[in-house]
Amino acid sequence: MPMTLPINTNYHDPDAQTLLEFLPQLQTLTxxxxxxxAFLRRFLRRKEVQATMKSYKSISILSYRKLRPVSMASVALAANIFCDIRKCSDQPASSEELLEILSKPHVQALLYTHDVIAKRDYDIGNCNSKPIQLSEENNVKVVQLVKKDEPLGVTIQQNEATGIIEIARILHGGAAYRSGLIHVGDEIHEINGIQFTGRNPDDMANLLARLTGPVTLKLVQRQEESSPKRASNIRVKALFCYDPKEDTIIPCQNAGLPFQRGDILHIVSQEDPMWWQARPESQSEGMTGIIPSQLLQERREILQELMTKKEVSNRRARSVSPCKISPRISRSKRVKKVMYQAVQHGEFEMGDIPTYEEVELLKPDPDLNRPLILAGVSHVGRNELKQRLIGSNPSRYVDVVPYTSRPPKSYEVQGREYNFVTRREMESAILARRFVEHGEYRGHLYGTRRDSVLSIVESGRVPILTPSAKALRYLRTSEIKPFIIFIKPPSFDCFRDSRLKYNAMFTSEDGSARTCSEDIISAVLAKSANLEGNFGHLFDSVLVNDDISRATEELIRLADSVGRDLQWVPAAWVE
Incomplete structure (x- = not known):
C-alpha cells in the first residue's frame, strides 16, 4: 500500500487531506x-492548490453573509483620484507617493480583484441568467483597464456623419484585446473623465499614448458584440520591404509593423481587406502590428508603375528628336532577349508584383535532397564557388550540365560545360515537356532537362545549378524544390582588392581572358544590384563573395544546413 504523507504547507486544508487519504483506495479501484x-498526489500537495482551496472556501462563506462592499468600482475610483492628483500643479511629497502606489501593478490587480468579488462575477449561477435588453440610452459601458508600458492596442477613426470617435481596429495581443470588453465600432465618449465628443482624434491618440496605470473608458456600443474571431495560422514570406513611417496612408503609424524582404510573418487577422494584422514569426506573443494587405500593396504598386510610365512618357514628349526619320539599327547589332518558358503542372505562378507568399516549414528528407541554385551575374564567382563546393564532397554534390543547340567553343568539352545537341533534338525534347526551363539566346537554344535534375536527387546526391536569373521562377516548383542562394559581390574596394589578391581573370563572351578592371567591377556591381532588385524575393539566402576562401566555407555550411534543418518553403510544396 502506498503511504500518504502529510501536506507540507502552511495551508493545511482538511478537505485536501481527505482527498489524499482516499488516493490509496482510488489506486486499488483503478x-x-x-x-x-501519483500525479494527483503531487498536485494536491502544491502550495498554490492549497491556497486556492482555502480562498475558495472563504469566498463561499462570505457569499452566504449579508455583507455589502463599500464600492463596486474601486478601479474607477482609484483612476479618478490618480487623474485629479496629476491635474494639480503643486503636489506635495505625499501625493507623489500616492501616485506611485496607485501605479503599481500589484495594487491595481488587488483593486480589480476587489471589484470582481464585490460584483460576484465569480458566481457560477450568473451564467444562467438571461441577457438584459438595453435601450440605446442605456447601451453604455464603462471599461476599466490597467495600462502598463505598452500601447492600448486600438486604432481610432472619426465618424464622418456624427463626428464621434470610434474604435476602428483592435490589435491582437494588446491590452484592449486581452480585456475582451472593447469591440470594433464602439464609440469613445470619455477617457478618465475627459470628454472627447466632437474633439480631434489626434488629441485622444496623444492622451492614450501618454497614459499609464488605470484607464477608464466610457463607451457606447453601436453594434452587437460578437465573439472574438480565432486568430489565423497563416505564415507568409514578405517579398518586399516596408516601413510604416514612410507610409502616408496607414491608419496609425505607431501601430505599423516594419519588415524586410524575406522576413517570415504570422498573419493573425485578415478581417480588414486593406490592412492585415501580423507579428514576426520569431515573436510568439505580444501585440500585433498592421501591414498592407496583398490587395492594397498590389494596387499601390500598379499605381506607382503607371505614374512612372507617365513621367517617362512626358520626358520623351519633351525631348522629341527634330529628325523626321530616326536612324535604323542594323539587325546584326540587335540582341535578342532571353525568353524563358516553363511547364508549371497546374501550379499557381507568382505574379509580376511581389507582395507575400504563403509558406510552411518543410522537414528535411534524407532520401530526397533539395537542389542548390547559385544565382548571380557573370564574374561574381559562382562557377568557382560551385567547383569548390563539389570538390569538398564529390560523392554528395554534383553539377547539373545544361543542354544547348549551339556548337561548342574551342575550350569547351561535351558534358562538362554543356551537353551539345542539335536544334531539332532540343525542339523535340521541348515539345515533349522534358525541360524544366528553356530559352533562346542569339539564335541558339538553352535549357535544363528535368531528368538531369531528378536523377541526381533520386541517387541521394545534391544537384548544383547556375542558371540565368530569368529561369529562377520556373525552376522554383514543387517538383524541384530548390534552395536558391544569391552570390552577391562585395563593395567596390573589397571586390577590387580580393580579385587582385588572387590574380582573377575574367572570361569574355568570345572566350578570351581579361584582367580585372574598374570598368568590369562597376558593371558587375550594377548588374548584381539590378538582379537583386528584380529577383530578390525568390532568394532563400544571400552569400557575399568578399573572399573566396571564407565564402566557400560559408557555402559549405549553408549547403549542409539545407539537408539538416527545417526550411520555410511555399505552402504548395508541403504535402
Missing part, C-alpha cells in the same frame, strides 16, 4: 493508473 494517481 489498477494500471499508478501514474495518474
Amino acid at each position: 489498477p494500471g493508473q499508478e501514474e495518474g494517481v
Whole structure:
C-alpha cells in the first residue's frame, strides 16, 4: 500500500487531506493508473492548490453573509483620484507617493480583484441568467483597464456623419484585446473623465499614448458584440520591404509593423481587406502590428508603375528628336532577349508584383535532397564557388550540365560545360515537356532537362545549378524544390582588392581572358544590384563573395544546413 504523507504547507486544508487519504483506495479501484494517481498526489500537495482551496472556501462563506462592499468600482475610483492628483500643479511629497502606489501593478490587480468579488462575477449561477435588453440610452459601458508600458492596442477613426470617435481596429495581443470588453465600432465618449465628443482624434491618440496605470473608458456600443474571431495560422514570406513611417496612408503609424524582404510573418487577422494584422514569426506573443494587405500593396504598386510610365512618357514628349526619320539599327547589332518558358503542372505562378507568399516549414528528407541554385551575374564567382563546393564532397554534390543547340567553343568539352545537341533534338525534347526551363539566346537554344535534375536527387546526391536569373521562377516548383542562394559581390574596394589578391581573370563572351578592371567591377556591381532588385524575393539566402576562401566555407555550411534543418518553403510544396 502506498503511504500518504502529510501536506507540507502552511495551508493545511482538511478537505485536501481527505482527498489524499482516499488516493490509496482510488489506486486499488483503478489498477494500471499508478501514474495518474501519483500525479494527483503531487498536485494536491502544491502550495498554490492549497491556497486556492482555502480562498475558495472563504469566498463561499462570505457569499452566504449579508455583507455589502463599500464600492463596486474601486478601479474607477482609484483612476479618478490618480487623474485629479496629476491635474494639480503643486503636489506635495505625499501625493507623489500616492501616485506611485496607485501605479503599481500589484495594487491595481488587488483593486480589480476587489471589484470582481464585490460584483460576484465569480458566481457560477450568473451564467444562467438571461441577457438584459438595453435601450440605446442605456447601451453604455464603462471599461476599466490597467495600462502598463505598452500601447492600448486600438486604432481610432472619426465618424464622418456624427463626428464621434470610434474604435476602428483592435490589435491582437494588446491590452484592449486581452480585456475582451472593447469591440470594433464602439464609440469613445470619455477617457478618465475627459470628454472627447466632437474633439480631434489626434488629441485622444496623444492622451492614450501618454497614459499609464488605470484607464477608464466610457463607451457606447453601436453594434452587437460578437465573439472574438480565432486568430489565423497563416505564415507568409514578405517579398518586399516596408516601413510604416514612410507610409502616408496607414491608419496609425505607431501601430505599423516594419519588415524586410524575406522576413517570415504570422498573419493573425485578415478581417480588414486593406490592412492585415501580423507579428514576426520569431515573436510568439505580444501585440500585433498592421501591414498592407496583398490587395492594397498590389494596387499601390500598379499605381506607382503607371505614374512612372507617365513621367517617362512626358520626358520623351519633351525631348522629341527634330529628325523626321530616326536612324535604323542594323539587325546584326540587335540582341535578342532571353525568353524563358516553363511547364508549371497546374501550379499557381507568382505574379509580376511581389507582395507575400504563403509558406510552411518543410522537414528535411534524407532520401530526397533539395537542389542548390547559385544565382548571380557573370564574374561574381559562382562557377568557382560551385567547383569548390563539389570538390569538398564529390560523392554528395554534383553539377547539373545544361543542354544547348549551339556548337561548342574551342575550350569547351561535351558534358562538362554543356551537353551539345542539335536544334531539332532540343525542339523535340521541348515539345515533349522534358525541360524544366528553356530559352533562346542569339539564335541558339538553352535549357535544363528535368531528368538531369531528378536523377541526381533520386541517387541521394545534391544537384548544383547556375542558371540565368530569368529561369529562377520556373525552376522554383514543387517538383524541384530548390534552395536558391544569391552570390552577391562585395563593395567596390573589397571586390577590387580580393580579385587582385588572387590574380582573377575574367572570361569574355568570345572566350578570351581579361584582367580585372574598374570598368568590369562597376558593371558587375550594377548588374548584381539590378538582379537583386528584380529577383530578390525568390532568394532563400544571400552569400557575399568578399573572399573566396571564407565564402566557400560559408557555402559549405549553408549547403549542409539545407539537408539538416527545417526550411520555410511555399505552402504548395508541403504535402
